[in-house]
Amino acid sequence: MPDLLRELFSYAFIIRALVVGTMVALCAALLGISLVLKRYSMIGEGLSHVGFGALALAMTLNMAPLKVSIPIVAVAAFLLLRISESSKIKGDAAIALISSSSLAIGVIIVSLTTGMNTDVCNYMFGSILAMSKSDVYLSVAVSAVVLILYILFYNKIFAVTFDESFAKATGTNAGRYNMLIALLTALTIVIGMRMMGAMLISSLIIFPALTSMRLCRSFKSVVICSALLSVVCFFIGIVISFSFSIPAGASVVAVNLAAFLIFYLTALILKKILEVSA
């Protein structure tokens, strides 16, 4: 094990992947709590598919991927949130529509230009080789902004997540904070997407929150547990990805699934013990 880790840290691309991935895992876990609790999980899924379309477009135009996809996904976040809040259109159906359409457009662009090659496979399922040096700077800067905003608005985000009508009634602009959550999610998804893959990035948002909710009983403990869990699962996932040469996204998701099952079973067993002792 120490040898494996020493070998791991000797590669610059792994260090880059770990730095960016840790930041993304942290941001995704924090934002995921509100998205899962507010029943907005589908927004993450929708945004990552829009991100795939944007990446395909950037590749065709020979432009820097992050610079093209950040604005496109941010606009999509705004639209998806509007759709989810509107009672007239069925929110989940509309999100499914947008996400599959952007995936389709992305695939068409790719097939007409470069063809379905390994790059495309990497975009869909993730690769630890994805991050270049300039990507790292941009990613770290964006993640730092996401983290700082989340901490500054923590109490407001809690109030809006728990009870939007109360927050609105006592003078908090709930719409603004929903938008903030959606935009921060868009940024996190774009940055994490190439490493985790467009198909798998949304799991980084949903899993840590769902897993920690099995056992944690206060909001603060859910936040701390999700953040830690997300980073630990990401690290183990990258080690596995490196040792067995499997796509990074897939192995991180598999580790998250294992963590979820462990927490789920522990919660079940604890409940049984409490019932017996009561």
Place this chain on the structure above:
Amino acid sequence: MKLIHCKNVTMGYDGHIAVNNISFDLEQGDYLCIVGENGTGKSTLMKGILGLLKPISGQIAFNDIKQNEIGYLPQQTIVQKDFPANVFEVVLSGCLNRRGFLPFYSKKEKARARENIAKLGINELKKKSYRDLSGGQQQRVLLARALCATEKLLLLDEPVTGLDPVMTKELYALISKLNKELGITVIMISHDINSAVQYGNKILHMNIKTGFFGLTKEYLATDICRRMMGGVENA
């Protein structure tokens, strides 16, 4: 002194009138029950008082109280049923309107939250998770949160929905105590007409055509009240 003055308020949305020409005045310490059948605009009127929806015409004026100083007990949502937050976190979130743009709560707000938890007799629940509480306990927690947001005016939207008769009675007694002992003005939407006339000193009966606003004892003498209570059919 008048706390709220509502004059000829008409409200609606999507080109449809929900509240038609309602007028009423409340003084500090009043306990108003808003009654009426479904679809007569009770919730819409409450949105108007909370400042979430602007009246089409007429005015809602406040004396000595700002719009964000109202304590509100909304109907519970599905999101809250399994929400992982402890009681203290939920109650403390009621202090948010005191913070403005400042990001974190100070000692003063935390003390205020503890005080209101004690006031509602839920001290032993402070560390418990909101999702593990019974319906009645959850309503008490939300009431404590509402008290953190206000000192003067409490708005309650059908607070006893889903509670059993014992809890219902307890919650009504608690609200009545807050009204009498702390002098907090209460506005409550209620389907429970018997409790409305028992606890409220004023009644606003909303109806699609005609309504009623006045003292409870006058309301008891009206035909619409008797019909609501099920005493005289087609009076």
